[in-house]
Amino acid sequence: MNGTSPLRLGVNIDHVATIRNARGGDHPQPVRAATMAAEAGADGITAHLREDRRHIRDDDLLELMKTLSIPLNLEMAATDEMLDIALRHKPHAACIVPEKREERTTEGGLDAAGQHNRLKDFVGQLRDANIRVSLFIEPDPRQIEAAIHLGAPVVEFHTGHYAHASGAEREKELRRISDAAALAAKNGIEPHAGHGLTFDNVIPIAAIPQLVELNIGHFLIGEAIFGGLTGSIQQMRALMNEAR
Numbered sequence: 001m002n003g004t005s006p007l008r009l010g011v012n013i014d015h016v017a018t019i020r021n022a023r024g025g026d027h028p029q030p031v032r033a034a035t036m037a038a039e040a041g042a043d044g045i046t047a048h049l050r051e052d053r054r055h056i057r058d059d060d061l062l063e064l065m066k067t068l069s070i071p072l073n074l075e076m077a078a079t080d081e082m083l084d085i086a087l088r089h090k091p092h093a094a095c096i097v098p099e100k101r102e103e104r105t106t107e108g109g110l111d112a113a114g115q116h117n118r119l120k121d122f123v124g125q126l127r128d129a130n131i132r133v134s135l136f137i138e139p140d141p142r143q144i145e146a147a148i149h150l151g152a153p154v155v156e157f158h159t160g161h162y163a164h165a166s167g168a169e170r171e172k173e174l175r176r177i178s179d180a181a182a183l184a185a186k187n188g189i190e191p192h193a194g195h196g197l198t199f200d201n202v203i204p205i206a207a208i209p210q211l212v213e214l215n216i217g218h219f220l221i222g223e224a225i226f227g228g229l230t231g232s233i234q235q236m237r238a239l240m241n242e243a244r
């Protein structure tokens, strides 16, 4: 540790539900994975309730809210249906993500700048309910500017481009994320990051001193097949600590 503040790990459990849903039964249960993740050192649980309910479902959200002893970060699209659900369940945090039916995962950041007027009231209603609002955006100064105007206390930077790039392109993307984290922090916004992070690429991201939280899902759940969920979370935690 070099004296930078500790970095929180949010474990995304969506893909436990993906495996369960493949057979239509109730095994494996996302809530059981969430409880194990908390015991293994996760600081929070993230779950994305998609419009098509392809992984997490409404009953999972209910179970998570009843059971969890650590904060729940609900990822959701900016729709009336999701706003209603968030206001009813009141998770600790709500991360607003763009959502397209045809995409396999959240492929890009939210256009907070382009959708400013529509999002203003949305963010305001969540904030009024004491839900910590986060906007999942590209590491782009225009989007940070929009987050400031929208009054979002948190932004999460999409690390997907970084994760999929290599060589000079990856370095460039890393600088973009690092500059964006510094700009957000300077403006009083708490910067988080996530998407596509693995044991092999997490350290340079975790070393960005302003970042407060990383949200990681697909890799941790996949890796759990080989080393168990506890093992995969503990190893990620150790790499994040090594970076600080």
Ligand code: PXP
Residues within 6 Å of the ligand: 012, 014, 048, 075, 095, 097, 105, 106, 136, 156, 193, 194, 195, 196, 197, 215, 216, 217, 218, 219
């Ligand atoms: N953060 C956000 C906002 C996401 O939408 C996702 C994917 O659902 C993640 C983090 C986690 O990404 P991954 O599953 O690639 O680790």
